[in-house]
Amino acid sequence: ERKVYVHQGPQRFKSVEMISCFDIVITTYETLSRDQTLLGRIPWSCVICDEAQKIKNFKTVAANAVKGMNTKCRIAVTGTPVENRLSELWSIADFAQPGLLGSYQNFWKTYEKPIASGQDDNGSLTDSLVEKLSPIFLRRTKDAVLSGKLPQKTDIPVHLSMDTATDK
Numbered sequence: 001e002r003k004v005y006v007h008q009g010p011q012r013f014k015s016v017e018m019i020s021c022f023d024i025v026i027t028t029y030e031t032l033s034r035d036q037t038l039l040g041r042i043p044w045s046c047v048i049c050d051e052a053q054k055i056k057n058f059k060t061v062a063a064n065a066v067k068g069m070n071t072k073c074r075i076a077v078t079g080t081p082v083e084n085r086l087s088e089l090w091s092i093a094d095f096a097q098p099g100l101l102g103s104y105q106n107f108w109k110t111y112e113k114p115i116a117s118g119q120d121d122n123g124s125l126t127d128s129l130v131e132k133l134s135p136i137f138l139r140r141t142k143d144a145v146l147s148g149k150l151p152q153k154t155d156i157p158v159h160l161s162m163d164t165a166t167d168k
Contacts, residue, residue, distance in 0.1 A: 007031060007039075016041050029054045029062040036065035044071040052076035055095055056088035058104060067095050086112040089133075097136045101129075 005013070005022040008031050013019050020042055032039060047069045049055060055063040055076075076096045082089045090107045093100055101107045111129050114120055 007035070014038060029066070033061040033065045036061075036068060040065070040068050040070060042070060044069060044073075046073035046075065047071045048075045048077065049095065050077050052078040052092050052095070053080050053083070053088070056083070056091050058087065058091035058094065063091055063095070067098070086115060086129075093133060093136070100136065101132060 002023040003021065004024045004026065005019065007013065007019065007025050007027040012031070012035075014035075016038065019025060019039070027035075027039070047066065049066055055066055057063060074096050076092050078092065087104065087108070090101050090104055090112070094104075102110070111125055115125055115129075120126055
């Protein structure tokens with residue numbers, strides 16, 4: 001049986017030795033940001049970031065705190081990895097596999113700027129980026145995973161009459 005500890009709240013442990021006694025430690029990005037000097041000293045077997053879109057901005061305290069964790073195994077899980085800019089993808093990939101896409105400045109010059117400005121006419125830059133990410137990136141769609149496993153969607157319209165009363 002695994003010993004699980006939820007690291008949050010005012011009564012959370014402030015000792016590397018105490019926290020290290022647990023097999024699984026669960027915390028929030030906000031608590032990790034506050035306790036990064038403590039949690040960063042622990043040699044973790046694996047750091048798993050659920051809702052990894054929280055580290056999509058590489059300039060935030062949360063992104064830097066999670067990237068500074070002492071671990072050799074990193075897993076990022078998210079349903080929305082890229083919403084606005086390719087830098088979001090770079091930040092998440094930089095956590096999962098540091099250095100895979102190079103420095104952000106190099107990534108920006110090589111991929112983000114040309115793709116965002118429409119200079120990737122034949123898609124070769126996009127293809128190159130997808131190829132670089134393919135060893136660490138698993139993308140699944142709802143259709144691919146849930147196809148045939150859910151009942152058909154049923155819409156049942158309900159007509160309501162609007163109240164004619166007015167505020168007095």
